[in-house]
Amino acid sequence: MGKGHAHSPQQVTSAHEFRPGDLLAERDTDDVSTAPGDREQTEAATGALLDELAVLQERLYAEGVGGGQRSLLLLLQGMDTSGKDGAVRRVVGSMNPAGVRITSFKKPTDEELAHDFLWRIDRALPPAGHVGVFNRSQYEDVLVVRVHDLVPESEWSTRYDRINEFERRVVDAGTHLVKVMLHISKGEQKQRLGERLEDPTKFWKYNAGDLHERTFWDDYQDAYQDALARCSTDSAPWYVVPGDRKWYRDWVLANLLVDALRDMNPTYPPADFDVAEQRRLVAALD
Amino acid sequence: MGKGHAHSPQQVTSAHEFRPGDLLAERDTDDVSTAPGDREQTEAATGALLDELAVLQERLYAEGVGGGQRSLLLLLQGMDTSGKDGAVRRVVGSMNPAGVRITSFKKPTDEELAHDFLWRIDRALPPAGHVGVFNRSQYEDVLVVRVHDLVPESEWSTRYDRINEFERRVVDAGTHLVKVMLHISKGEQKQRLGERLEDPTKFWKYNAGDLHERTFWDDYQDAYQDALARCSTDSAPWYVVPGDRKWYRDWVLANLLVDALRDMNPTYPPADFDVAEQRRLVAALD
Numbered sequence: 201m202g203k204g205h206a207h208s209p210q211q212v213t214s215a216h217e218f219r220p221g222d223l224l225a226e227r228d229t230d231d232v233s234t235a236p237g238d239r240e241q242t243e244a245a246t247g248a249l250l251d252e253l254a255v256l257q258e259r260l261y262a263e264g265v266g267g268g269q270r271s272l273l274l275l276l277q278g279m280d281t282s283g284k285d286g287a288v289r290r291v292v293g294s295m296n297p298a299g300v301r302i303t304s305f306k307k308p309t310d311e312e313l314a315h316d317f318l319w320r321i322d323r324a325l326p327p328a329g330h331v332g333v334f335n336r337s338q339y340e341d342v343l344v345v346r347v348h349d350l351v352p353e354s355e356w357s358t359r360y361d362r363i364n365e366f367e368r369r370v371v372d373a374g375t376h377l378v379k380v381m382l383h384i385s386k387g388e389q390k391q392r393l394g395e396r397l398e399d400p401t402k403f404w405k406y407n408a409g410d411l412h413e414r415t416f417w418d419d420y421q422d423a424y425q426d427a428l429a430r431c432s433t434d435s436a437p438w439y440v441v442p443g444d445r446k447w448y449r450d451w452v453l454a455n456l457l458v459d460a461l462r463d464m465n466p467t468y469p470p471a472d473f474d475v476a477e478q479r480r481l482v483a484a485l486d
Numbered sequence: 487m488g489k490g491h492a493h494s495p496q497q498v499t500s501a502h503e504f505r506p507g508d509l510l511a512e513r514d515t516d517d518v519s520t521a522p523g524d525r526e527q528t529e530a531a532t533g534a535l536l537d538e539l540a541v542l543q544e545r546l547y548a549e550g551v552g553g554g555q556r557s558l559l560l561l562l563q564g565m566d567t568s569g570k571d572g573a574v575r576r577v578v579g580s581m582n583p584a585g586v587r588i589t590s591f592k593k594p595t596d597e598e599l600a601h602d603f604l605w606r607i608d609r610a611l612p613p614a615g616h617v618g619v620f621n622r623s624q625y626e627d628v629l630v631v632r633v634h635d636l637v638p639e640s641e642w643s644t645r646y647d648r649i650n651e652f653e654r655r656v657v658d659a660g661t662h663l664v665k666v667m668l669h670i671s672k673g674e675q676k677q678r679l680g681e682r683l684e685d686p687t688k689f690w691k692y693n694a695g696d697l698h699e700r701t702f703w704d705d706y707q708d709a710y711q712d713a714l715a716r717c718s719t720d721s722a723p724w725y726v727v728p729g730d731r732k733w734y735r736d737w738v739l740a741n742l743l744v745d746a747l748r749d750m751n752p753t754y755p756p757a758d759f760d761v762a763e764q765r766r767l768v769a770a771l772d
Binding site: 262265266285288289292293295296297298300302304335386390393394397400401403404406408411414468469470471473475478479481482483485486 | 548551552571574575578579581582583584586588590621672676679680683686687689690692694697700754755756757759761764765767768769771772
């Protein structure tokens with residue numbers, strides 16, 4: 201468990217970055233290399249990071265109230281059962297919900313299909329000062345769409361470049377983008393599907409259709425490889441987060457968000473009023 | 487502190503209901519009559535309730551995934567600094583953010599003003615299975631609008647009935663509505679305004695305009711009295727939550743939400759698939 205020394209959020213972040221030329225097949229889904237200790241110790245360390253995350257988020261929100269234009273966007277992708285929903289609950293749930301905008305992208309509606317694939321994405325971007333969370337994203341249009349030939353290759357093959365252009369614009373407008381693939385093994389998926397069938401309070405999470413999607417596992421891995429390699433850019437890199445152990449997944453996600461916000465270093469805005477004058481006025485109130 | 491015996495969520499809820507004929511002026515802003523003990527003991531009890539709230543919320547969400555049409559809507563009103571934002575952070579923040587929709591209603595935009603006053607409210611109603619939170623609401627249109635004569639009396643005076651009709655429709659469609667006025671004293675507001683001026687990390691919360699609004703304190707209390715009395719109905723009653731002590735405010739809010747969800751008693755949906763067959767299929771996966 202871990203290397204016996206503490207990793208900074210920056211080091212945890214670097215350890216899980218995916219650069220063009222990297223191979224997804226070489227990433228261990230049960231890697232725990234940056235954990236500060238065993239499961240219990242790691243969960244405690246994650247808790248401390250989530251406390252810091254809440255403080256940093258308030259600063260970002262305050263900066264936005266003060267006219268700042270920056271925001272943070274966490275984009276989550278992963279195979280079925282990879283833990284996207286759990287990550288939202290456990291990591292995103294530590295922040296003030298008033299400053300969080302979560303969007304779960306489903307099968308596109310007729311209205312969405314009547315527009316370019318980035319139309320619905322653009323509309324869901326977080327406002328200034330907010331933290332956005334995408335549960336699935338524009339990448340579905342080069343993943344499920346590619347695996348099932350929902351549009352011709354001549355169309356989807358152009359989307360990598362269009363996504364990169366889109367993301368560059370988003371980043372230039374002040375949004376810090378953290379793109380995460382939650383990476384689980386095929387065996388772990390089987391395990392989780394089985395668990396959902398053992399507990400009646402989890403039946404609602406079970407989709408029989410997931411078994412059909414699973415038969416395309418290798419095609420999805422190939423599609424992820426291309427999406428990660430072609431769209432991991434300097435301004436919007438991809439991170440592959442080992443997902444087989446949920447406690448390690450949460451640890452890495454907390455580090456990614458804290459590292460991003462430390463890097464942004466949001467600041468409480470100065471008073472836009474005369475502090476001494478207002479103090480006098482308040483002191484004189486009845 | 488308290489009456490020396492434990493109050494159920496239903497009892498706490500009943501104790502703070504506002505019925506037509508009640509007088510806001512007779513409600514103590516620093517009442518702590520249902521607290522289970524001192525501040526520390528009450529905070530611990532609130533924590534336990536918030537844990538239950540998270541469990542109940544998951545059941546509501548699951549019910550929605552299974553096709554259920556019900557939802558919960560918490561509507562928050564109150565004078566400036568009454569603690570609406572703090573209540574969202576501390577009470578709503580205990581729920582899974584994926585199932586929560588928070589809307590802060592500000593001064594209406596040009597587009598909103600081009601529609602009936604209930605248009606923007608309707609668009610913000612929570613989807614099935616979700617918990618909606620309104621930070622301010624349709625009641626602004628019989629509060630600030632009335633106090634400052636933003637529309638003629640012949641217009642705003644019709645809105646109480648229209649709000650009641652609207653809320654009846656919302657309730658009939660499956661939304662459990664919890665309407666809360668956070669009730670603080672004028673002295674407590676002065677105290678909180680002063681605190682925001684003492685701490686540079688709170689300057690962003692300070693609005694010099696609040697001092698001007700404060701000069702209309704009595705007009706606002708009158709407008710609240712009428713809104714509460716005229717729009718507290720059997721299907722959508724108002725609650726006046728004492729707000730001077732934040733720990734008591736949070737205790738009452740947690741009780742209101744838990745009582746509402748216990749009453750709704752959401753249920754995990756049954757499997758919409760053949761469980762035994764799916765177990766066999768999953769067991770046979772590679």
